[in-house]
Amino acid sequence: MREKTEAKLKEIQNMDIIEPVEGPSSWVRPIAVTPKQSGDIRLCVDMTQANEAIIKERHPIPTIDEILNELNGSYSLCDKNALHVSGRCYWKITEYLNFFNAHKRCQAEGGILAEIPDQEAQTEIMVFFYLPRDIWIGVNDIKEEGKFVNMLNETVSYTNWDWTSGEPNNKDPVAADVGDCVRISHGRWFDTGCFRTFHALCSQRHNIECKCPCAIMKNRVIIKNEAELLTKIDNMKKELTVNKSLLSSSIRKRTSAVDPRPSASIVGGTISVVIIATFVGFIALSDLTRVINFCWKTILKRWNNIKRATQEEKV
Structure with a gap:
């Protein structure tokens, strides 16, 4: 297994996935080697600590309002070949x-x-x-x-x-x-x-009545005035709106929702208390029976010992 591990490390090093580190490093983590059915091995490593040092890139998606603000009245959307x-x-x-x-x-x-x-x-x-x-x-x-x-x-x-x-x-x-x-x-x-x-x-x-002047673009949209442009934007917002009722979190809330009715809370609470008390009672009763049997056996054993000792003194 050691030879296979060293060969695998050399392979991924040649692929420029990892690189050797000389000297002590705070990012060294142990690896776990898992054999595959094909005879090859899989190297597993916990990268939690190393990932903390990675500077994450941010690519925020601009909103429609931000894009319109950047256009600032410029409506030329010409294709690169125009x-x-x-x-x-x-x-x-x-x-x-x-x-x-x-x-x-x-x-x-x-x-x-x-x-x-x-x-x-x-x-x-x-x-x-x-x-x-x-x-x-x-x-x-x-x-x-x-x-x-x-x-x-x-x-x-x-x-x-x-x-x-x-x-x-x-x-x-x-x-x-x-x-x-x-x-x-x-x-x-x-x-x-x-x-x-x-x-x-x-x-x-290209004039003020034409927001998308280059018609050679596929799926072109000709917008004749600002009112029509705003209407199309509103329609796009509606199409992109997420239906929160279909989210898994909303479904979970519905399936495990609290029943606000007083009768439901009283009955449910009472039944749950009775079930728990009954369960605990059975456990306690079974333990009590064991305790009584143990005490009774102990008393009988002591009594027999005392009785035997008394008989021996008389003899």
């Missing part, structure tokens, strides 16, 4: 779709084919998504040639056309189609045929 800039959230669709299907896909995810309102958004988008290749944005002049609008039918005020190639020119050099839809390539805008297929850039406006 960009938040110029009051909008942007995300990328990596499937090859035509202009119309790309817009439908963005709508399915809670947004529209992207609008780019200024140079800041253009620059951040190019850096964040790294867009050297073609990608659809939500700009077109389908209804009126030369009047470019976004997917909300608002006139586009910012553009970044490739002036060196004469854009916008209402032509598509690849497809035999008029250039009514806009794509970005190497940071520049090009008038392109709407049925060509590219990746797509989606966006969603």
Whole structure:
């Protein structure tokens, strides 16, 4: 057993579970060795004293009120793969779709084919998504040639056309189609045929009416105002509330509850006293019988001794 114990200690030392201690230590504890059916051994040790020296880590879970206080009016909950800039959230669709299907896909995810309102958004988008290749944005002049609008039918005020190639020119050099839809390539805008297929850039406006602006998150929740937000929080609190009546401590209290009725306390108390007195009486009676028998035998023995002595004196 000693050889197995030393081998086991060496094994767990090599696994970096324990380490040798040189010299006296206040944390040394005895071990108990238990053999297993497989022939191996199990080492058991009382770590009560050693655990007193461990500094326990605390990870308190914040309450909903604390989280809301930390948000302090900031409602942007953008996904790590989305960009938040110029009051909008942007995300990328990596499937090859035509202009119309790309817009439908963005709508399915809670947004529209992207609008780019200024140079800041253009620059951040190019850096964040790294867009050297073609990608659809939500700009077109389908209804009126030369009047470019976004997917909300608002006139586009910012553009970044490739002036060196004469854009916008209402032509598509690849497809035999008029250039009514806009794509970005190497940071520049090009008038392109709407049925060509590219990746797509989606966006969603982030304003005070939208608490959860990035719709690409799974199980997304769109909250339109503060009253709705507070209502959802109250519902969450109710769902997370523990039913104390189902706790084991509550069940124990119910099953062993005190009956407040006077009759119950009198009858129960009387019966318990009678049972205890009867039990003690039986014990005392059995002991008394033994005492009487012992005394009677002792008296008879003394009497016989006296009688025998008297007879011997007469002889």
